[in-house]
Amino acid sequence: MSTEPGSQPETTPGPAEAAPPKRRIGLVFSVAVLGFALDLVTKVLVVSNLEGQEPVRILGGAVYLQLVRNPGAAFGMATGMTWLLAIVAIVVVCAIIWLAGRLRSAGWAIGLGFVLAGAFGNLIDRLFRAPGVLRGHVVDFISVFAPNGDVWPVFNVADSSICVGGVLIVLLSLLGKDYDGSSARGAKKEAA
Template sequence: MAPVSPTAPAASRKWGLVLVLAVLILIADQITKVIAVANLTEGGPSPRILGGLVYFSLIRNPGAAFSIGTGMTWILAIVALAVVVVIIRMASKLRSAMWATSLGLILGGALGNLSDRIFRSPGVMRGHVVDFVSVFGPNAEHFPVFNVADSAITIGGVLLVLTAVLGIEFDGTRPRREHRATVASGADRADG
């Protein structure tokens, strides 16, 4: 029988966090898209909330964010698949809650939009993503329309950058600046 690593439980808990977040984001994304498709029409009236800060405008997006790459839907689907595979491979080894949260949000968002690319019309790997949240005006007048998956990817990406800026490693450790400074100053004294 192979010895059990003392870090195995921490890594499995972090993998569980990635998985739970991804599933919750995927479910929330798909439910909100079903509601949007059932209640909104493309080019139709855009209900507003929060005094006009948020409008609900249905747009089927064949491209990526900001409608970039509208003619390359199948390539975007392949990229999303690659992201999913990479995150799943990474997640099984991580021990940082911030990394796990970031990757869980990104994974859930990627799965949400990938499911649209696979299952929505006009066909497999060419499906258009359902976007329905427009801010500051209806129908993407002032800012691109987005969905729950896009929001999760964005928040996960920002959190990932913050994690890197804070110096949190994949394994949950932080390089000790004080230790490096002490070593460096000790080396300077030895040279002087």
């Protein structure tokens, strides 16, 4: 510490002056690549092994594996609007890629990585599967508690990724955790 007149004492930065958390772009893309790879591999296996087959009962009937080609969105919505769903997926993918460089929260990075994996997985189906570009049908294959989606609509790994990521993001938001690593609850306490 300097003792010269007019000099400032050396201090360590306080919590408000600490460096911001590191960016989480690598985490977003790591989760997205793993989720997309799992989705792609499972769809390839399902198409090659379940085409024209009866549903396969596993886990005592808790899950049935069967190939369903879905022209719409979840729960049978937007059938015939595959092109619009493809455009929405493109927008979602672009928005997440744009936001990824601004992320400083590991939780948000994981959540958005899951959403990116799912959106990209289903987008690939809509772009490259029959009947054609922007009209391709998504490969779904998981039916729970009964075959043919009688209890719950048939879904795939991409759909599950979107749901897991969405739930995580909503949970973080409810807990006041922002994508930039800040905490809305901490800001409210400081303002009070």
